[in-house]
Amino acid sequence: xxxxxxxxxxxxxxxQIATIIFVLGIILRLFEIxxxxxxxxxxxxxxxxxxxxxxxxxxxxxxxxxxxxRSAFTVxxxxxxxxxxxxxxxxxxxxxxxxxxxxxxxWPALPSTVIDATAVVTIITLVIVLVHRLRxxxxxxxxxxxxxxxxxVTILPLITGYIAFHRIGMSAPSLIAxxxxxxxxxxxxxxxxxxxxxxxxxxxxxxxxAISGYRGVQS
Amino acid sequence: MTNDLSRxxxxxGEALRSQGISRRSFLKFCAxxxxxxxxxxxxxxxxxxxxxxxxxxxxxxxxxQECTGCTESLTRAHTATIESxxxxxxxxxxxxxxxxxxxxAAEAAREAAMEENNGEYLLVxxxxxxxxxxxYSTIAGISNYDMLMDTARGAAAIISVGTCAxxxxxxxxxxxxxxxxxxGDIIKDKPxxxxxxxxxIPVVIxxxxxxxxxxxxxxxxxxxxxxxxxYGQSIHDRCYRRxxxxxxxxxETFDDEGARLGWCLYxxxxxxxxxxxxxxxxxWNGGVSFPIEAGHPCLGCSEPDFWDGxxxxxxxxxxxxxxxKTTIYAAAAGVAAGVAVGATGRMKKASAxxxxxxxxxxxxxx
Numbered sequence: 001x002x003x004x005x006x007x008x009x010x011x012x013x014x015x016q017i018a019t020i021i022f023v024l025g026i027i028l029r030l031f032e033i034x035x036x037x038x039x040x041x042x043x044x045x046x047x048x049x050x051x052x053x054x055x056x057x058x059x060x061x062x063x064x065x066x067x068x069x070r071s072a073f074t075v076x077x078x079x080x081x082x083x084x085x086x087x088x089x090x091x092x093x094x095x096x097x098x099x100x101x102x103x104x105x106x107w108p109a110l111p112s113t114v115i116d117a118t119a120v121v122t123i124i125t126l127v128i129v130l131v132h133r134l135r136x137x138x139x140x141x142x143x144x145x146x147x148x149x150x151x152x153v154t155i156l157p158l159i160t161g162y163i164a165f166h167r168i169g170m171s172a173p174s175l176i177a178x179x180x181x182x183x184x185x186x187x188x189x190x191x192x193x194x195x196x197x198x199x200x201x202x203x204x205x206x207x208x209x210a211i212s213g214y215r216g217v218q219s
Numbered sequence: 220m221t222n223d224l225s226r227x228x229x230x231x232g233e234a235l236r237s238q239g240i241s242r243r244s245f246l247k248f249c250a251x252x253x254x255x256x257x258x259x260x261x262x263x264x265x266x267x268x269x270x271x272x273x274x275x276x277x278x279x280x281x282x283x284q285e286c287t288g289c290t291e292s293l294t295r296a297h298t299a300t301i302e303s304x305x306x307x308x309x310x311x312x313x314x315x316x317x318x319x320x321x322x323x324a325a326e327a328a329r330e331a332a333m334e335e336n337n338g339e340y341l342l343v344x345x346x347x348x349x350x351x352x353x354x355y356s357t358i359a360g361i362s363n364y365d366m367l368m369d370t371a372r373g374a375a376a377i378i379s380v381g382t383c384a385x386x387x388x389x390x391x392x393x394x395x396x397x398x399x400x401x402x403g404d405i406i407k408d409k410p411x412x413x414x415x416x417x418x419x420i421p422v423v424i425x426x427x428x429x430x431x432x433x434x435x436x437x438x439x440x441x442x443x444x445x446x447x448x449x450y451g452q453s454i455h456d457r458c459y460r461r462x463x464x465x466x467x468x469x470x471e472t473f474d475d476e477g478a479r480l481g482w483c484l485y486x487x488x489x490x491x492x493x494x495x496x497x498x499x500x501x502x503w504n505g506g507v508s509f510p511i512e513a514g515h516p517c518l519g520c521s522e523p524d525f526w527d528g529x530x531x532x533x534x535x536x537x538x539x540x541x542x543x544k545t546t547i548y549a550a551a552a553g554v555a556a557g558v559a560v561g562a563t564g565r566m567k568k569a570s571a572x573x574x575x576x577x578x579x580x581x582x583x584x585x
Contacts, residue, residue, distance in 0.1 A: 032557055034561070112466075
């Protein structure tokens with residue numbers, strides 16, 4: 001297989017397989033959760049579930065003062081790499097082109113130098129976050145294979161993308177093919193790991209808010 | 220003059236002088252060649268010296284499954300450049316497009332050159348070799364494969380000119396009806412220099428020839444057998460439109476404002492980021508321009524399988540298949556599977572609560 005053939009495969013059948021597993025897996029898992037249902041609450045409702053739930057979906061984005069005080073590092077580092085991932089994935093011109101090809105519309109891109117710098121910051125933050133996880137006894141105790149796998153498949157496309165952008169070590173077709181392959185690995189693993197929090201966080205936050213709303217307390 | 224040129228004992232220096240090339244222009248060519256091949260200025264006299272004294276090497280040029288575009292590229296320069304004169308000054312003993320001889324006389328010339336310069340001649344090949352059936356492409360009744368194997372045996376080195384000879388090219392494109400392969404696919408025991416491109420840049424051929432005449436060796440090659448001096452950097456990295464890519468300024472169509480302002484052609488399918496060639500630096504037609512400068516994205520013609528690379532006008536980051544359809548089908552399948560799995564879960568829950576046996580005080584007192 002030549003490097004052009006590899007690149008054509010990862011852009012064609014490879015991406016198709018990854019998309020099927022990614023989309024099918026996410027929807028399957030969401031339905032699995034939603035169809036579990038909830039036990040009927042026999043207590044008298046003291047407030048609205050829906051409004052409290054929806055508010056909490058957004059309000060939990062900002063940490064409350066005591067949480068921030070307790071784990072300032074986790075919150076700050078978490079913010080940095082999540083925003084970094086958003087910028088790198090959704091605001092790089094070649095990536096926007098991919099979304100445009102699938103959903104039919106695009107949006108303005110950031111200059112590639114900004115993306116480049118953001119990628120470096122994100123990679124460094126992810127490495128620091130891993131070191132922190134390994135050094136903190138509580139976090140290490142709570143970590144499972146799932147956490148490390150999720151970290152690995154997240155940082156891998158960042159690193160391969162950075163190398164492909166700068167064409168380091170190998171020829172460009174191979175580097176781009178490896179980058180796309182690493183994204184496909186992320187897509188395949190995504191629905192079956194904690195990375196699903198990208199979608200389930202909305203459900204979880206809503207549910208937390210809804211419970212409080214039903215009881216008529218602040219969430 | 221033709222007689223003068225064809226004298227085989229003449230050195231290259233003598234041949235060039237007889238063409239009216241001054242020493243000054245000759246040294247300018249040597250300096251340009253040295254810088255092009257990334258050699259230090261101290262090498263210029265060495266190049267001049269070697270070229271001056273070089274005996275005209277015998278070159279046999281075999282054309283197989285090709286379109287003659289490579290030969291056209293080399294011989295149809297608008298003005299007689301020193302590059303083309305050097306090319307004229309090699310002893311091109313066999314080239315069935317250019318030679319006057321035909322039929323048996325032509326084949327006799329090839330055989331004579333092979334015998335006279337055994338182990339020393341350069342073999343230039345353009346076009347791919349069909350392995351599907353020897354009858355797909357023959358010259359004087361000899362199949363391309365047989366002629367290549369026979370001629371390669373006594374060659375000092377082989378230069379595969381053009382993407383067809385280097386990587387199979389267009390004949391090799393799917394579904395490859397003739398079973399076309401590259402020279403490197405079937406010859407493993409000779410040094411092969413790949414000079415791909417559809418067609419390749421003329422100055423790259425003369426650069427490789429100059430290197431061979433000066434040092435008697437083949438230049439440093441990359442992982443695809445291409446001289447690093449010419450194929451060391453991607454079109455994208457040397458493109459004059461690169462600043463627009465970095466700023467995120469792209470032509471969206473061939474006739475929009477961006478196209479008129481000369482913005483980056485990435486979104487129109489430019490293969491510059493994955494293509495290695497010297498177009499952006501040496502340019503074409505005597506340094507006038509190159510495809511991107513003319514407003515057309517790079518096709519990546521110097522890369523293997525460029526014809527099957529997922530479409531010339533599809534950007535590299537775009538999938539080659541219809542992913543929208545795939546997503547819709549996968550989502551529908553996901554809903555169906557999710558409902559099925561969810562229903563199984565509910566059933567399990569229902570049967571579990573049905574089978575649940577309550578423990579009473581009496582049970583505990585038993």
